[in-house]
Amino acid sequence: MPNVAIVGATGAVGQEFLKILAERNFPVGELRLLATKRSAGKTMVWQGREIEVQETTHDSFKGIDIALFAGGSSSTEYAPSAVKSGAVVIDNSSAYRLDPDVPLVVPEVNPEDVKWHKGIIANPNCSTIIMVVAMKPIFDLAGIKRVVVSTYQAVSGAGREGIEELEDQVRSWANGDELKNHTFPYQIAFNVIPRIDVFQEGDYTKEEWKMVKETQKIFHVDDMAITATTVRVPVLRSHSESINIETDRKVAIEEVKTALQNAQGVIVVDNPAEDQYPMPWFSSDSDEVYVGRIRQDFSIEKGINLWVVGDQIRKGAATNAVQIAELLL
Structure with a gap:
């Protein structure tokens, strides 16, 4: 052993x-x-x-x-x-x-x-892992030309200090006390902060560049077009991502759903009629990546929209x- x-x-x-x-x-x-x-x-x-x-x-x-x-x-x-x-x-x-x-x-x-x-x-990076697990079955099915991703990242991505800061701020707000921030640049309770890590080239953050460059390396496609906006939200655990994918060949949305349902490490939760879709609250403490809101992007010929959620401390x-x-x- x-x-x-x-x-x-x-x-x-x-x-x-x-x-x-x-x-x-x-x-x-x-x-x-x-x-x-x-x-x-x-x-x-x-x-x-x-x-x-x-x-x-x-x-x-x-x-x-x-x-x-x-x-x-x-x-x-x-x-x-x-x-x-x-x-x-x-x-x-x-x-x-x-x-x-x-x-x-x-x-x-x-x-x-x-x-x-x-x-x-x-x-x-945690956000990259969650995204590429959802991308892989679509990449195998139809190839991927371009990805636009916006993240909604939990405070636990900043470690225990991030969790404690959100909890402290919510308690302070409930008690009518002043809200203090140390871990994040601004108050995170009841707020969203569109910056994770430091600003770099082109005014993208380091977190955003990680998602671009790491995804290209994992798929061995150096020219895969990817753009990211990463945002910290007042959620304790599990990151969410809105992902727009342009495929190389046109595929029916049912094909995409079947590929995701059959994929390793993916759980599809996609039932609009019953108001069912992935959320951080239900994916926390789980190893799978949850995918829902799977639908055609009608603004382009080969576009697909996904909503993806995963526990960034576990799978991430x-x-x-x-x-x-x-x-x-």
Whole structure:
């Protein structure tokens, strides 16, 4: 059984790693929990075992087969040391995603890319993962020429601090107190913020460019036309996306629905007559990507509209990484 290390074990994604390894019965020999100096010495319980959290150092990976990195600056600092020690790193940060020597993998979309890793495999951005799982059956069915995506991203995408800030602001509002913000640039309660991460080239944010460039890399189509607008909304968990797709060949909407219904990792919830469609409230704590509001875009000849929802901590982060580890086994 492989020895597994989790770097960032005490954070939101790290804790989700623990939950998912147990749920999926992932075979684990030794489990090494690593975090910052501040968290070292804490104990965490997993599968009846009490495990002490250790400080992450360059020597933390001796004897480790798979190192799951929860994200953040620890990846650039410690991933090379983990690889030198003989571990395969599955990294949840953005550090290696666009490196041409590092596969960027979503198991339902491009599992074969795992084969050419050189010690590091990157986990895509959460919004990208949710989008490409829904895109894949349509890409296989009819090809994809252009994508326009607008996201409605939950506060948990900013970690535990994001969740706490929304909860604190709602409590303050109910009590008539002043609303304070630290994690987000503006109040997030009862508001939407059309900026996630820093502004970059062309006044697109880093999050928007991630969705463009990562999707092109995952599908191995460098000239796929993609444009994104990413928005933070006052939802605790699960990201939603409005996706407009222009296909290469014209397909009937029933063909699209059938392809999505038969796709791995997708659940279709699409019954307008019964007022049924995906929502964050019902997709939270689930590993599937939910697709609904599937309809023709009548403004162009080969257009399709989708509404897509997925739990960005699970499928958008931890579950996808554990699925990559399963591919390695």
